[in-house]
Amino acid sequence: MLTRKQLELLDFIKTRMDIDGVPPSFDEMKDALDLRSKSGIHRLITALEERGFIRRLAHRARALEIIKLPDAMDKPGFTPRVIAGDKPAAAAPRAAMAVETVHAMELPVMGRIAAGVPIEAISEVSHHVAVPGSMLAGRGNHYALEVKGDSMIEAGINDGDIVVIREQNTAENGDIVVALVDDAEATLKRFRRKGGMIALEAANPAYETRMLPDHQVKVQGRLVGLIRSY
Known part of the structure; x- marks a missing residue:
């Protein structure tokens, strides 16, 4: 089971990997989740890794591998979505702007x-x-x-x-x-x-x-x- 922020981050990582073929940077994750610092992203990444959803690959920059998805995401027809922050559109990362916003x-x-x-x-x-x-x-x-x-x-x-x-x-x-x-x-x-x-x-x-x-x-x-x- 994941917290709301952990689920949002996993959604964002999978969406960016589907779009670009590579994981987002920590700065892009921070902006997408509207966090103040990258330390919050480090904690979320660690929690997802401990729960077996992702794996960090050694000696490679921005290297994350998604191992599994929660039941709610891992089903036919599911499209990952991310809750965007409230920053102005001009300040948002290019790829993040293309992601559909989730309405709570x-x-x-x-x-x-x-x-x-x-x-x-x-x-x-x-x-x-x-x-x-x-x-x-x-x-x-x-x-x-x-x-x-x-x-x-x-x-x-x-x-x-x-x-x-x-x-x-x-x-x-x-x-x-x-x-x-x-x-x-x-x-x-x-x-x-x-x-x-x-x-x-x-x-x-x-x-x-x-x-x-x-x-x-x-x-x-x-x-x-x-x-x-x-």
Whole structure:
């Protein structure tokens, strides 16, 4: 899962490589993401490399290789798009000016979701958050939740993060889902079906896997994106 800025940078790098055949410079990345310094780009590049999305090639200038793309991008018909900064058009890099601008979509933040011990079911909108359209997984309704707790930290989900959820009532083994337990408690966990039981798995060894009869668990949505504020 990527933060908004990480996703924007990956979009921009792939788009420029598709256009020019070479990655953009750090200055071009900085301008495209409207960052004040190249140190922010260095941090984003490092994060993308640590998550296995890109690789830096040694002894070659501006040498980046894209290894994989997030699920939301790596599908037929997907065209990478980048959120442009608010600088005047004359100051923008030539290639960046040709890239289509992404318009963020407003999603309702439906309160908080426990990445830990389940909390009361979520039913009210607390506020709205702007989400890049490229983060949304195809058709369907989406909503956002603020994460509370640390049980999913090894999946890259921290306390205070905003998770983007695609509304659906089914899940594949291994999906990270919003699960409603006994129509009363909501939690963010990895979903696995084992016979007539549902395993809700944490991504933190400090928390045990919960095994519940399948009739006690209702899938409310699947995780498709994450937003983190620094």
